[in-house]
Amino acid sequence: xxxxxxxxxxxxxxGISRGALQLRMKDGDLPTFEGKIAAADLLRLYPHTRIEQDxxxxxxxxxxxxxxxxxxxxxxxxDAEVLALRVQELGMELVRSQALTEHYREVLARVHxxxxxxxxxxxxxxxxxRMEFELRRPxxxxxDDDALWAQDSVLRVMTAHVRxxxxxxxxxxxxxxxxxxxxxxxxxxxxxxxxxGRCGRCKARLLSGRVKxxxxxxxxxxxxxxxxxxxxxxANTAVTDLVIETAEAAGPRDIEVQRSVAVVKNxxxxxxxxxxxxxxxxxxxxxxxxxxxxxxxxxxxxxxxQHPGAxxxxxxxxxxxxxxxxxxxxxxVFAQLREGQTINIAGPYGEFALDQNSxxxxxFLAYGTGFAPIQGMIEHALALDNAPSLTLYWLxxxxxxxxxxxxxxxxxxxxxxxxxxxxxxxADLDPLSDAVQRIVAEYPALQDFDIYAAGPAAFxxxxxxxxxxxxxxxxxxxxxxxx
Numbered sequence: 030x031x032x033x034x035x036x037x038x039x040x041x042x043x044g045i046s047r048g049a050l051q052l053r054m055k056d057g058d059l060p061t062f063e064g065k066i067a068a069a070d071l072l073r074l075y076p077h078t079r080i081e082q083d084x085x086x087x088x089x090x091x092x093x094x095x096x097x098x099x100x101x102x103x104x105x106x107x108d109a110e111v112l113a114l115r116v117q118e119l120g121m122e123l124v125r126s127q128a129l130t131e132h133y134r135e136v137l138a139r140v141h142x143x144x145x146x147x148x149x150x151x152x153x154x155x156x157x158x159r160m161e162f163e164l165r166r167p168x169x170x171x172x173d174d175d176a177l178w179a180q181d182s183v184l185r186v187m188t189a190h191v192r193x194x195x196x197x198x199x200x201x202x203x204x205x206x207x208x209x210x211x212x213x214x215x216x217x218x219x220x221x222x223x224x225x226g227r228c229g230r231c232k233a234r235l236l237s238g239r240v241k242x243x244x245x246x247x248x249x250x251x252x253x254x255x256x257x258x259x260x261x262x263x264a265n266t267a268v269t270d271l272v273i274e275t276a277e278a279a280g281p282r283d284i285e286v287q288r289s290v291a292v293v294k295n296x297x298x299x300x301x302x303x304x305x306x307x308x309x310x311x312x313x314x315x316x317x318x319x320x321x322x323x324x325x326x327x328x329x330x331x332x333x334x335q336h337p338g339a340x341x342x343x344x345x346x347x348x349x350x351x352x353x354x355x356x357x358x359x360x361x362v363f364a365q366l367r368e369g370q371t372i373n374i375a376g377p378y379g380e381f382a383l384d385q386n387s388x389x390x391x392x393f394l395a396y397g398t399g400f401a402p403i404q405g406m407i408e409h410a411l412a413l414d415n416a417p418s419l420t421l422y423w424l425x426x427x428x429x430x431x432x433x434x435x436x437x438x439x440x441x442x443x444x445x446x447x448x449x450x451x452x453x454x455x456a457d458l459d460p461l462s463d464a465v466q467r468i469v470a471e472y473p474a475l476q477d478f479d480i481y482a483a484g485p486a487a488f489x490x491x492x493x494x495x496x497x498x499x500x501x502x503x504x505x506x507x508x509x510x511x512x
Contacts, residue, residue, distance in 0.1 A: 033062055034067075035065055036065075045075075045446075048417040048446075049417050058074060114239065141157070145157065188203050190271075192271070194274045196386075198215075198217050200212050200214075207262065209221055212262065213343050214343045215414075216410075218278035219231065220276045221263060223263075225244065225312075226245045226263060226264040227248055232260070235271065235273055237272045238269045241268050278319070280319075281381075286376060289311070290310070290373060291308035291310045292372075293308060293371070294309045295307040296367070299432040307347065316374070319382035320382065320383050320402070321381040321509070323376060326358070328361050337350075337402035340405050382507075383409050384507075388415065389416070390418045390479070391419050392420050392478045392480045393419065393421040394484075395423050396461070398511060399511040402511055420450075421449045423450075424452045424464060425453060456485055462491040462494055475496075479507075481507050482507070482509075483509050484511060
């Protein structure tokens, strides 16, 4: 019997993105069976996978963690109860497999007995001799196949796989993470509010699998909701693989404007005229948003300005902004803002956001500080793991204006499906148009890409002008004028 793996588990085991694996399936290189992949076919396509020590997976995991500016966590075991239940579940599968094997043995023994007592027809005797010969042969060793299956069994003990309906997204729950935290870290736009079980906004329906309450539990649910197998994502972790029915934001219009107070956690200056702000909200005042959207920032002195977020919604308590020394607000940031101070924040605003369900490759075009919303989108795309490839062209007037060049190069070094090219060009329409023309000329099948562009008005105009001359669906372009 073929050993079948889900798409997410298969991608995780061989250390590639789900998007890249989906592309191989689409091209006919990898057959599927009811949406699952045979271990043997996976190893045929990726014969050099090192099941015993998959360093590539660890390398990708590390760069994703550091890209999101989160602490690099050690692998945390689930608590003893969850671990025991998962081992028990695997044990029950082993018992069922052994029972099925014993059943096959009994059937085979009966057939053998009946054939032995049947009239000694030549065909019957030949079949019996063939059966006895095959049973005497040693079982062929499928070392790589079996090693992959063993690795998947370990993965199932360490993590639980969750699939959402009706969106059809999936993610893994590690350690004792709540379903909400694990889903957000995977880039899903789940609904939530207080995050401590009181408001009930992260309610979901458990369709299959087992969960365990954590924290204060499902205080925000009624008895009737409990009876209908409703759970709160923030108040439960996964014991086994799950299927849940839950609401997810399909786009910016599904997320309302929120207000919060954030503390300045860190201020850094990669160049003399650039400030990177790291803000953190209180645990009960986390802000839902999509990568690329804008926020209204209000300083203690009353200065206000809108800036695009530069972080991933998978780390929604931590907000990041790139502020160039230009204007009253920026001057106040440089001169007066200090770590530990508070900032009023409202948002999100705007329609510029990543298409979370697109299977196409992604081309990011940024100019200057237009890299801020693009950075958030790249991190969100890495978390979603859907795109076959991500390509960034960062244009700027001076080489020094690629103020996070090392970060981009680290992504390119660590991720096989990420490509980065810095471009130096003046911020005028004609040279910008020439530069964009040279970039898109490298992609004859431009219609196979989603394009995201962010930068000054002249840059947005240049992108529009160039793409108007190419065979490219307008719906696959998203652009925004960013300060």
